Amino acid sequence: MNLELESMPLVEQVKAEALANGYRRETARQVGSTVRGLRGPTAPMFDVGDRIRHLAAELEAEEAEQRRAERMKAPNDLIATMNRQWPKDVAAVKAYAAAEGIKLGEAWARLIHKAAIAARNSGR
Numbered sequence: 138m139n140l141e142l143e144s145m146p147l148v149e150q151v152k153a154e155a156l157a158n159g160y161r162r163e164t165a166r167q168v169g170s171t172v173r174g175l176r177g178p179t180a181p182m183f184d185v186g187d188r189i190r191h192l193a194a195e196l197e198a199e200e201a202e203q204r205r206a207e208r209m210k211a212p213n214d215l216i217a218t219m220n221r222q223w224p225k226d227v228a229a230v231k232a233y234a235a236a237e238g239i240k241l242g243e244a245w246a247r248l249i250h251k252a253a254i255a256a257r258n259s260g261r
Contacts, residue, residue, distance in 0.1 A: 216245060 145153065220227050234244035 143150075216227075219230075230244050230248060231241065233248065234241050237244065237247075239247075
């Protein structure tokens with residue numbers, strides 16, 4: 138028995154196993170069919186579960202995107218993310234600022250501008 142099933146109350150375990158058994162039987166009954174998807178009186182019960190799982194996955198993806206967007210509201214958030222994820226690039230920006238004799242914020246702005254121009258010229 139898997140850990141997820143073991144952690145459920147007995148009533149839920151029985152219900153889950155009954156649904157799984159019904160799904161297996163319905164699938165086995167339709168193996169020879171050329172029609173894709175489950176058919177028959179019990180099919181909607183399984184389709185609803187699949188649809189709910191699909192919607193839950195979509196919502197989780199949207200929430201992850203929102204969380205990422207929340208972290209990137211201001212230029213400082215971008216720089217903080219860069220510091221965490223790309224320390225070598227941050228060191229290169231600091232070296233550029235020192236070589237040009239400009240402040241770090243100005244160095245970031247110039248390099249982002251240069252990257253935008255390069256992206257535009259590459260046709261992407």
